[in-house]
Amino acid sequence: MKKVLAIVLMLAMVLSVVGCQANDNANVEPTQAPAASDAPATTEPTAAPVDSTEPAETKGSVYYLNFKPEADAAWQALAKEYTELTGVPVQVVTAASGTYEETLTAEMDKSSMPTLFQCGNEASLATWGDYCLDLKDTDVYKEMSTDDFNLFGENGEVYCIAYCYESYGLIVNKALLEKAGHQVSEITNFETLKAVVEDITARKDELGFSAFSSAGLDSSSSWRFSGHLTNLPLFYEFRDDNVTSQPATVTGKYLDNFKNIWDLYINNSTCAPSDLPSKTAGDSEAEFAQGKAVFFQNGSWEYNTLVNDLGMNKDDLTMIPIYCGVEGEEKAGLCSGTENCWAVNSKASEDDIQATLDFMYWVVTSESGTKMMADEFGPCPFKSAAEPENVFCKAAADYAAAGNYTVTWDFTYTPNVETWRDGIVAALTQYSAGTGSWDDLVNAYVNGWAVQYQNQ
Secondary structure, three states: OHHHHHHHHHHHHHHHOEOOOOOHHHHOOOOOOOOOOOOOOOOOOOOOOOOOOOOOOOOOOEEEEEOOHHHHHHHHHHHHHHHHHHOOOEEEEEOOOOOHHHHHHHHHOOOOOOOEEEOOOHHHHHHHHHHEOOOOOOHHHHOEOOOOOOEEOOOOOEEEEEOOOEEEEEEEEHHHHHHOOOOHHHOOOHHHHHHHHHHHHHOHHHHOOEEEOOOOOOOOOOHHHHHHHOHHHHHHHHHHHOOOOOOOOOOOOOHHHHHHHHHHHHHOEOOOHHHHHHOOHHHHHHHHHOOOEEEEEEEHHHHHHHHHHOOOOHHHEEEEOOOOOOOOHHHEEEEEEOOOEEEEEOOOOHHHHHHHHHHHHHHHHOHHHHHHHHHHHOOOOEOOOOOOEOHHHHHHHHHHHOOOEEEEOHHHHOOOHHHHHHHHHHHHHHHHHOOOOHHHHHHHHHHHHHHHHHHO
8 A cells, every 4th residue: 555655646746746936925924822821831832813803704713733833924824814804713823843742732631622733644543533523525625636645534534634745855955065076966875975975074174064964853853863764764674574554563674774874964964963962953954054064854845944934046956865775775766755634623613613624625725825835835635736836846756757766654653653753862862972872772763663562
């Protein structure tokens, strides 16, 4: 089934993706957080304003707990527009990076629960399935162009619908790479990546920049490695073993390959390995945007921020696969998939449920909604979806069109996701600082998986 999904994803990207467009919402400043009694204790949320003179005929309201901090401004602007258009109050609260599950848990304990929330993998569905409305007969579900990335109940219920596809890899500043005397076309596997990276490091004082932006292990950044980078050894192990559902154990067969790329990151970076625990996602992003590094591990969701917010030239940017020394990786494409799935709270009032479904339908069919979705998220699986102009999505499509295999998102199988990842981060932190061994990482990865599988 995973192979089928990968093929569908490649075809969807090839058919849906071309270049990149500025987001008019990027400069909209988020409004104030909701009243203290309703705000999540662990975050600094923002909320869209609502009219104090709500039309008498208006019933229900929307409370969306947003998963992506980088899209907060766009969601706030869209919510405000919808409220002004319809009179329906729409509140958007954005969880701080890396805190979504704990924020969702806290918010679901309140009387004013989210009516729309993120439920992006089987582990999350196991936790929140009782709160997920069956969307099968809704207008927003009928607008979908594929079912391949949705999450279903045992009896075919449509509990969570994917609202975008994404890709991640190594974002490249081609202008800096060329300044260092290299071309993207040189890099086809780990060996050639390593040669280019180490050449840049050897001349970094002369060049004025480093190879990699910081691989920060602060909570705002560590998911890039505890989740996205660990996907590589998971993907290749699961591909070998034809894994199609969550396994009780993993062997760590490809952890030497994980070590290859991690060592390359931390020894050829803008900072010393011992500084990584304090380096944030914002630090890494800024280093790259300011021309201090050639490579930046991140995803297609970074396009709008890098180009429209931080002023990078889209023509200087591309994305290449994360190579780690696996045999045949010359034919690898980008890591592509989604955990971006909407769920509607079945425990909300009927009026709030209907208001939420109406808002979702407007988002995926209106000119304003589809433009925002394309600009912020790239390819979206809806009949009226706008075509994104995102060079990273285009790179994913180009690799797929060339016949390269897609590295699917197998980290979605992770048991007790946050707890398992915490163990990975702790081991990486100690290893990078020289206070721990790689064996600690192997233990966190292999034994940690088995323990969390039993505990879930």
